Amino acid sequence: MGKVLDVNLTTGEIATRPLDMEMARLFLDGRGLGARILWDEVGPDVDPLSPQNVLIFAGGPLTGTVLDANSGGFWGVQFKKTGYDVLIVRGKADRPVSLEIKPDGVTIKDAAHLWGKRVLETTKALGQNNNRRNVLCIGPAGENLSRMAAIMNDGERLLARGGPAAVMGSKSVDQPGLA
Numbered sequence: 001m002g003k004v005l006d007v008n009l010t011t012g013e014i015a016t017r018p019l020d021m022e023m024a025r026l027f028l029d030g031r032g033l034g035a036r037i038l039w040d041e042v043g044p045d046v047d048p049l050s051p052q053n054v055l056i057f058a059g060g061p062l063t064g065t066v067l068d069a070n071s072g073g074f075w076g077v078q079f080k081k082t083g084y085d086v087l088i089v090r091g092k093a094d095r096p097v098s099l100e101i102k103p104d105g106v107t108i109k110d111a112a113h114l115w116g117k118r119v120l121e122t123t124k125a126l127g128q129n130n131n132r133r134n135v136l137c138i139g140p141a142g143e144n145l146s147r148m149a150a151i152m153n154d155g156e157r158l159l160a161r162g163g164p165a166a167v168m169g170s171k172s173v174d175q176p177g178l179a
Contacts, residue, residue, distance in 0.1 A: 123152075
């Protein structure tokens with residue numbers, strides 16, 4: 001796709017920039033590319049739950065073609081269909097928000113009505129719809145910054161270990177959803 005979606009929750013700024021294709025080639029898969037971007041953006045000394053940390057979702061070059069994401073499901077495929085390779089979430093929103101990502105644009109929405117709901121409630125409320133609309137979200141564990149909370153996609157798939165939902169919760173993001 002060749003594009004990076006960069007969302008700053010503190011300022012509300014949404015930007016698109018070209019993906020550094022040489023870096024993508026050197027750090028071939030989504031995990032490697034995401035790790036390199038994280039190193040370049042914040043380095044090792046930033047507190048994971050501070051607004052200075054970034055949350056990165058990066059698909060590898062084969063996402064949406066012959067392989068699926070580490071968490072399984074269809075969120076990664078649908079993200080690629082919006083035209084992006086990487087999503088970087090910066091800063092911290094002053095209230096619970098969600099991101100709606102579509103091929104024709106990105107919107108930061110109020111998500112106060114979702115805060116406190118369990119994953120399946122949130123997924124249903126946002127209209128998970130047979131891979132035409134996919135939801136990636138956190139539940140109360142992520143909202144309460146549990147360092148073992150997982151991000152969930154497609155209602156039942158776990159995204160990573162090590163508490164990435166706490167990072168998402170620290171930014172007051174309930175879900176980046178795709179339509």
